[in-house]
Amino acid sequence: MKPIVVGLLLALAGVQVQAHGRLEAYEICTSMTFTSGKNKCISALRNYEYFDPWAIDVCIGMSFDAGKLECIANIGDKIFDAYDVIACEKENSFDSGKNRCLKAVGQPF
Numbered sequence: 698m699k700p701i702v703v704g705l706l707l708a709l710a711g712v713q714v715q716a717h718g719r720l721e722a723y724e725i726c727t728s729m730t731f732t733s734g735k736n737k738c739i740s741a742l743r744n745y746e747y748f749d750p751w752a753i754d755v756c757i758g759m760s761f762d763a764g765k766l767e768c769i770a771n772i773g774d775k776i777f778d779a780y781d782v783i784a785c786e787k788e789n790s791f792d793s794g795k796n797r798c799l800k801a802v803g804q805p806f
Contacts, residue, residue, distance in 0.1 A: 722748035722773075725756045725765050734762035741766060745773030747806045751782040755795055764792025771796050775803030 719742060726738035742748075749772060756768035777799070785798035 718748035721750055721753050725769060728757050729762045729765060731762060737766055741769045747774050748772060749777045751779050752777050752799060755782055755786050759792045761792055764796060767796045771800040772803060774806045776806050777803055
C-alpha cells in the first residue's frame with residue numbers, strides 16, 4: 698500500500714510543477730502589446746505542459762510580440778541550465794538571436 702501512496706504523491710507533485718510552469722508562462726502573454734497577440738499566446742501555451750522559469754523570464758523580456766510567440770515554441774516542454782539561459786540573454790541583443798539560442802540549448806522535459 699505504501700508504494701502506491703508514494704507513487705500517487707510523486708505524480709501529484711509533478712502535475713503541480715507543470716501547472717505552475719504554465720501559470721508563470723502566462724506572464725509572457727500578459728506582457729504582449731496587442732490583444733490578438735495575447736490570444737495567440739494563450740492558445741500556444743495549451744500546446745505544452747512545462748515551461749522552465751529561467752527561460753520564461755527571457756521570453757517576457759523580448760521586445761516584440763512575434764518574438765515572444767516564437768519563444769513559447771522554443772521553450773515549451775524543455776528544460777534549461779540557468780547559465781545557458783543567461784548566456785542566451787546576455788550574448789544576443791535581438792529577439793531572433795535569443796530565440797535561436799534558446800532553441801539550441803533546450804533539452805526535452
